[in-house]
Every structure is written in C-alpha cells, then in structure tokens.
Amino acid sequence: MPSLDDVYRKFGVASEAAQLLETELGNILIFAGAVDQNLIDEPNEERGTTLFKKINRQTLGQLLKGLESSSESVDHFEGLLAKALKARNRLTHSFYRQHNIRRNSEDGRVKMLEDLELIHHDLLDAYKAVMRLSGVDLGKVPLNQLPTGHLPI
Amino acid sequence: MDYDDEQTRDVYAHYGLAMYLAQTLEHAIVNALVILRLPEKEKYTRQDIDEFMEGNFQKTLGALLKQLKSEISFPPDLESVLVEALNRRNYLAHHYFRVRAETFVTRNGRTQMLHELQSDQRLFEKADEQLAKAMKPLRLTHGATDSAYEAEYKAMCQRLGI
Numbered sequence: 593m594p595s596l597d598d599v600y601r602k603f604g605v606a607s608e609a610a611q612l613l614e615t616e617l618g619n620i621l622i623f624a625g626a627v628d629q630n631l632i633d634e635p636n637e638e639r640g641t642t643l644f645k646k647i648n649r650q651t652l653g654q655l656l657k658g659l660e661s662s663s664e665s666v667d668h669f670e671g672l673l674a675k676a677l678k679a680r681n682r683l684t685h686s687f688y689r690q691h692n693i694r695r696n697s698e699d700g701r702v703k704m705l706e707d708l709e710l711i712h713h714d715l716l717d718a719y720k721a722v723m724r725l726s727g728v729d730l731g732k733v734p735l736n737q738l739p740t741g742h743l744p745i
Numbered sequence: 746m747d748y749d750d751e752q753t754r755d756v757y758a759h760y761g762l763a764m765y766l767a768q769t770l771e772h773a774i775v776n777a778l779v780i781l782r783l784p785e786k787e788k789y790t791r792q793d794i795d796e797f798m799e800g801n802f803q804k805t806l807g808a809l810l811k812q813l814k815s816e817i818s819f820p821p822d823l824e825s826v827l828v829e830a831l832n833r834r835n836y837l838a839h840h841y842f843r844v845r846a847e848t849f850v851t852r853n854g855r856t857q858m859l860h861e862l863q864s865d866q867r868l869f870e871k872a873d874e875q876l877a878k879a880m881k882p883l884r885l886t887h888g889a890t891d892s893a894y895e896a897e898y899k900a901m902c903q904r905l906g907i
Contacts, residue, residue: 600761601754607764608757608842615843651839684838686802688768693907 593698594705602708603687609715610652610680616722617655618647652680669721676718679711687711752855759862760841766869767806767834773873774809775801780880781816783887806831823875830872833865 625643626632650658656673682690691707694700720730775798782789782797789797801809810831819827836844848854884890
C-alpha cells in the first residue's frame with residue numbers, strides 16, 4: 593500500500609513533467625520570437641536577453657496564449673494543451689487541499705496516487721505533442737538503443 | 746535500488762513535501778482573511794463564507810498575500826518571511842526542475858537539492874506558524890478557540906462518517 597512518501601514523490605514527478613512542458617513551450621516561443629526579430633541572422637544580445645526574460649516570466653497559461661498567437665499551428669492539439677493547463681493548475685494550486693485528509697489513510701493515498709497518475713498522463717501527452725512541433729517524436733525514441741554503461745560524474 | 750536511484754526518489758519526495766507545505770500556507774492565508782471578517786460575523790452566512798473561501802482559493806499566492814497586506818499590517822519579520830516564502834514557492838512551482846536539471850544528475854548536486862528543499866520546507870512552516878501566531882489574538886477574541894476548532898472538526902467527521 594502506498595506511503596505518504598510515495599504520494600509526495602509522484603507529486604514531484606508530475607510537477608517535473610509540468611515544468612518540462614513549460615520549458616518546451618518557452619523554447620518554441622523564444623525561437624519564434626528570435627525569427628520574428630531577425631535575431632538568428634543579426635544576433636543582438638540585449639534584445640535576445642529581453643526576449644528570454646519576457647518568456648521566462650510567463651506562466652503556463654500565458655505561454656499557451658502566446659503560442660496561439662504565434663506562427664506555430666497548434667489547432668490539432670489545442671484540446672491536449674487545455675487539458676494539461678487545467679491539470680497543471682490543479683496540481684500546483686489545489687491538489688493537496690482537494691484531497692486533504694485522504695493523505696492520512698492508505699485508501700486515501702491510493703486515490704491521491706491515481707489522481708496524480710492521471711495528471712501526469714495529461715501533462716506528458718501535451719509534452720509529447722509539443723515536442724513533435726520541434727521535430728522530436730518521443731513515442732519513436734528506441735529505448736533499447738539508448739547509451740548504456742556509466743558516465744563518471 | 747542503488748544509492749543514486751534512492752537519492753533521486755528522495756529529491757522528488759522532498760519537492761512534493763515542500764509544495765504540500767506551500768499549499769498549506771496558501772490555505773492559512775485564506776483562513777486569515779476569514780478571521781479578519783470575524784468582527785462582522787453576524788453579517789455572513791455559512792454559504793457566504795464558503796463562497797468567499799472558494800473565490801480566494803482561485804487566487805495565486807501572490808494575489809492572496811497582496812490582499813492580506815491591504816487588510817492588516819504585519820510585524821516586519823512576518824512580512825519578510827511571507828515575501829520570501831512567496832518567492833521560493835513561485836520558483837519551485839515554475840522553474841525548479843529546469844534550473845536544477847544539471848544539478849539533478851550528480852550525487853553532490855542532488856545532496857544540494859535535498860538541502861535547499863528541506864530549507865524551503867522550514868521556510869513555509871515558519872511562515873505558516875508566524876501567521877497563525879499573528880492571527881491568534883483576533884480569532885480568540887471572537888470565539889474561534891482551539892477547542893472550538895477541535896469540536897467543529899469532530900462534528901464534521903461525524904457528519905461525513907469518517
């Protein structure tokens with residue numbers, strides 16, 4: 593049966609997925625902004641920094657609005673993104689309050705973990721869709737061809 | 746499970762605990778806003794209070810803190826701890842795993858992350874405790890005593906059959 597540590601751990605894993613999604617959306621918007629401002633052909637450190645800072649300040653909701661108004665077409669997975677935004681906001685603002693004293697029982701923690709699993713799933717679905725915009729299909733990454741062994745770090 | 750795996754799992758768990766304490770602090774601020782309305786409690790029904798709380802739960806921690814500061818003046822040490830908690834909460838919620846991505850892949854880095862997450866947990870607890878202490882005289886004056894809380898909690902559990 594799950595412990596409270598299992599719940600906290602899964603919360604951390606789901607939050608990391610939300611931040612991966614935020615990061616990837618930010619990367620797309622930074623690239624789109626750099627193209628719009630011709631920063632690829634004519635690099636300008638000051639304007640580049642301003643662009644980065646502006647995007648770095650934005651919440652997931654603001655990033656999604658920015659993506660809708662950018663040249664990137666997201667019509668085909670708008671639903672996935674909306675679902676991910678809702679999941680992320682619930683996770684970060686009200687997850688523990690909504691479940692409240694469930695954390696004190698094994699049955700309650702099972703429910704919390706099931707909910708976290710769904711939230712994580714919604715976030716990963718959106719992340720995979722956004723990665724495809726950048727030309728990366730995570731569903732096709734051959735896991736058996738990843739490097740193995742150990743890096744001495 | 747090897748040491749690296751276990752340490753990685755600990756980082757996620759300490760992050761989850763830190764965010765639990767941050768959400769507890771958000772709740773404490775909403776409770777404080779309710780306590781500030783106790784002097785006029787006859788004006789409000791239970792439904793009014795539920796709606797008031799629900800409306801405030803939709804707000805961000807920053808917006809809640811701004812509202813609280815507009816209604817009450819805090820001792821400077823409490824104000825600074827609340828502002829620090831707000832900044833750390835926002836950093837954890839929006840940037841933490843990205844900023845710490847490289848740190849996360851080394852043992853020393855993960856040790857550092859565990860220390861900072863534990864320090865954040867203490868910060869959120871301190872903010873929560875100091876806020877509760879600051880609000881206590883007002884709530885006691887208006888009958889919201891610890892024993893009244895306890896009785897209300899027991900009655901609620903009984904109603905819900907838990």
